[in-house]
Amino acid sequence: MTKLQQLQGFLKEKHIDAALITMPDNVFYFSGFLSEPHERLLGVMVFQEAEPFLICPQMEVPDAVAAGWSFETIGHLDTENAWDKVAQAVAKRSITMRSLAIEKSHLTVERLEELAAHYPDARFERLDDQINAMRVIKSSEELEKMRKAAELADYAVQVGCEALTEGKTELEVLNEIESAVKAKGYSMSFDTMVLAGEKSASPHGVPGNRKIKRGDMVLFDLGVIYEGYCSDITRTVAFGEINEAQRAIYDAVLKANEDAIAAVKPGVRAMDLDKIARDTIADAGYGDYFPHRLGHGLGISVHEFPSITGVNELPMEEGMVFTIEPGIYKADVTGVRIEDDVVVTKDGVEILTKFPKELMVIQR
Numbered sequence: 001m002t003k004l005q006q007l008q009g010f011l012k013e014k015h016i017d018a019a020l021i022t023m024p025d026n027v028f029y030f031s032g033f034l035s036e037p038h039e040r041l042l043g044v045m046v047f048q049e050a051e052p053f054l055i056c057p058q059m060e061v062p063d064a065v066a067a068g069w070s071f072e073t074i075g076h077l078d079t080e081n082a083w084d085k086v087a088q089a090v091a092k093r094s095i096t097m098r099s100l101a102i103e104k105s106h107l108t109v110e111r112l113e114e115l116a117a118h119y120p121d122a123r124f125e126r127l128d129d130q131i132n133a134m135r136v137i138k139s140s141e142e143l144e145k146m147r148k149a150a151e152l153a154d155y156a157v158q159v160g161c162e163a164l165t166e167g168k169t170e171l172e173v174l175n176e177i178e179s180a181v182k183a184k185g186y187s188m189s190f191d192t193m194v195l196a197g198e199k200s201a202s203p204h205g206v207p208g209n210r211k212i213k214r215g216d217m218v219l220f221d222l223g224v225i226y227e228g229y230c231s232d233i234t235r236t237v238a239f240g241e242i243n244e245a246q247r248a249i250y251d252a253v254l255k256a257n258e259d260a261i262a263a264v265k266p267g268v269r270a271m272d273l274d275k276i277a278r279d280t281i282a283d284a285g286y287g288d289y290f291p292h293r294l295g296h297g298l299g300i301s302v303h304e305f306p307s308i309t310g311v312n313e314l315p316m317e318e319g320m321v322f323t324i325e326p327g328i329y330k331a332d333v334t335g336v337r338i339e340d341d342v343v344v345t346k347d348g349v350e351i352l353t354k355f356p357k358e359l360m361v362i363q364r
Contacts, residue, residue, distance in 0.1 A: 003029065003030050003134065004030060004046060004052060006134060007019060007030065007046050007130070007134070008046060008047070008048055008049075010130050011046070011047070011048045011101070012048050014101075014125070015099070016048075016099045016100070016101050016125055017047065017048065017095060017096070017097050017098055017099050017100060017122075018045055018046060018047045018048075018090070018095060018097065018099075018100050018101070019045070019046045019100070019101040019102075019127050020043055020044075020045050020086075020100060020101070020102050020103075020107075020115075020127075021043060021044045021045075021046070021103065021127070021131070022041075022042065022043045022102075022103055022106055022107055022111070023103050023106040024036055024037065024042060025300045025301045025304075026103065026106075026131055026135075027042055027043065027044050027054070028228055028300055029131075029134075029135060029300055030044050030046070031044050031054055031064070031067070031068075031069045032067045032068040032069060033054065033056070033063065033064040033067040033068075033069050034067070034228055035056060035060055035063070035064075037056065037057060037060075040056075040057045040076075040078070040082070041055060041056075041057075041076065041082035041083070041086075041111075042055070042056050042057070043055050043056075043086070045086065045089070045090070047093065047095060050093040050094075050095060051071050051072060051093070052071050052072075053071055053072040053073070053074055053089050054069050054071065054072070054073045054074070055073075055074045055075075055076065055082060055085060055086055055089070056073065056074075056075060056076075057075065057076060057077075057078075058075030058076055058077050059075075060075070061073050061075040072089070074086075074089055083111075083114040083115070083117075083118060086118070087118045097118075097119040097121075097122045098121065098122055098123070099122055099123050099124075099125055100115065100119065100122050100123075100124055100125070101124075101125040101126070101127035101130070102115070102124050102125070102126075102127055103127050103128050103131070104124075104126050104127070104128055105128050106128075112124070132304075132305035132306075135299060135300070135304065135305065136297060136304075136305055136306060136317075136319075136320055137317060137318075137319040137320065138299060138319050138320070138321050138343070139319075142229060142299065143319070143321070143343060145226050145227045145228070145229040146226075146229050146230075146231065146298070146299070146321060146341070146343070146352060147352055148226040148227070148229075149189075149223070149224055149225065149226035149229050149230060149231035149352075150231045150233070150341050150352035150353045150354070151354075152181065152184070152186055152224035152226060152231065153222060153223055153224050153231035153232070153233040153341075153353055153355075154233070154353060154354055154355040155180075155181075155184075156177050156180065156181050156188075156192075156220075156222050156224060156233075157220050157222065157233060157235050157355045158355065159176060159177050159180040159181075160173055160174075160176070160177045160194060160218075160220045160222075161220075161237055161360065161362060163176040163177065164212055164218060164237075164239050164362055164364065165212065165364055166211075166212055166213065166214060166239075166240075166364070167211050167212065168211065168212050169208070169209045169210060169211050169212070170194040170195060170196055170199070170207040170208055170209070170210050170212075171194075171207050171208060171209060173194045173212070173218075174192050174193075174194045174207050177192055177194070177220075177222065178192055181224055186224050186225060186226065187224070187225055188222060188223060188224060188225070189223035189224060189225045189230035189231065189232065189302045190222075190223055190230075190232070190302050192207070192220075192221070192222040193205065193206075193207060193219065193220065193221035193222065194207045194218065194219070194220055195207060195210075195218070195219045195221075195335070196210050196211075196212050196213070196216045196217075196218045196219075196239075197210065197213060197215075197216040197217070197218075197334075198331060198334075199335075200216075200217050200218065200219040200236065200329075200334055200335035200336070201329040201330060201331045201333075201334060201335035202329070202335065203291065203292055203327060203329055203335070203337070205219075212239055213239070213240075214239060214240030214241070215239070215240050215241065215242055215243070216238075216239045216240070217236055217237070217238055217239075217242060217246055217250070217334040217335070217336060218236065218237050218238075218239055219234065219235075219236045219335060219336070219337060220233075220234065220235050220236070220237075221233070221234040221337065221339070222234075223302055228300055229299060229300060230298060230299065230300070230301065230302040231298075231341055231352070231353065232298055232302055232323055232339065232341060233339055233340070233341065233353045233355065234325055234327075234337045234338060234339035235338065235339075235355055235357070235360075236250065236253075236335075236336045236337060236338065237359075237360040237361075237362055238250075238359060238360065238361040238362065239362050239364075240361070240362070240363065241361065242334075242361070245333045245334075246333060246334045247359065248284070249286065249328045249330060249333060249334055249336050250334075250336050250359050251284075251359075252280070252281055252284035252285075252286055252328060253281070253326055253327060253328050253336045253337065253338050254338055254357055254358075254359075255280050255284070256276075256277040256278075256280040256281050256290075256326035257277070257324055257325075257326050257338040257339075257340065257357065258357075259276050259277060259280050260273045260274075260276045260277040260280075260294060260324045260326065261324050261340065261342060261349060261351065262349075263276050264316060264324075264342055264344060264348065264349035265316065265344065265345075265347060265348050265349065266315070266316055266317055266318055266344060266346070266347070267315050267316065268315065268316050269312070269313050269314060269315050269316070270306055270307070270308045270309065270312035270313070270314045270316070271309065271310050271311060271312050271313055273294055273295075273308055273316075273324070274293065274294040274308055274309055274310040274312075275310060277290075277294050277324070277326040278290060278294070278310065278326075280326075281326060281328060286328045286330070289328045289329050289330050290326060290327060290328055290329075291329065292327065293307055293308055293309040293310075294308040294309070294324060294325065294326060295308035295322050295323035295324050295325050295339075296308060296322060296323055297320070297321065297322045298321050298322055298323055298341055299321060306320070306322065308322055308323070308324070316344045317344060318344050318345060318346050319343070319344065320343065320344045321341065321342070321343045321344075321352070322341075322342065323339050323340065323341055323342070324339065324340050324342055325337055325338070325339030325340075326338065338357055339353075340352070340353045340357075341353045
């Protein structure tokens, strides 16, 4: 059964006339066409029985067809009302729109008002949960792409480690990483982070002109896209010898990462994994310095469903992919985060990111 057929089955079961998918990553999931339309309308409309259609900026119609979308593709010019073209395509299919499933977490109020103006008698249903349920279980083909993405992330971290020299700035190291990935023909899945010394204690710090010094911990957080699928890895390394306080924080984070990964298997809840890592860090005396969730889903989007938090009761299932990324951030000592991409297997876990996690001390 194709993804479109699966969605059509959902519409029939719930007695919903159509679904409109507008989030670019979800459009890619159902159509194979990846685009960032900015303010322009991009969407896929799916019906219970009628042929689906894709609407996109006119200039991107050839790209949508080349990506493999075999149904109708409707282009709209900047001078046209795209919603009128949607309504015309629906009318051509003789659909009476009494109910329409939309992505409530993505569709803007302005766009909802456009739809309501065209379909004043329609009720708008939530589509997000169904798409999450479909995307959260990766197929064997998707998993193979994610393995490749993880290999590229491992390579990027290696480039970063080799680029570290005293006096070089965070941005200079970052540029070497991204240049090496681009030279292989790939792009990053989010803004690369290279944070040195005291800056490593900022979980979402911004790389800048801070120079690498001996005794620094250097945090790399990066990801690479392979055929539309993302990786996301964090490693923290030592540049020159570090002190015992820095090493103790590293050891606690590494144990939290390994303890949580060891517990991954079908049936274990997201909140159980978060608690395992959080308890390990608390037992080491750093409970106040782990301020974020343990991880997040991963796939076409670098952050997707599910969220691995202490309140999420979702049980793990075979084929789920997510990150395990505990961290400790103590401004007067250092920040350390160790992040892996993992997939739930039939009876355990597969770790996709394989760059070594033992403390790496770079002497150069």
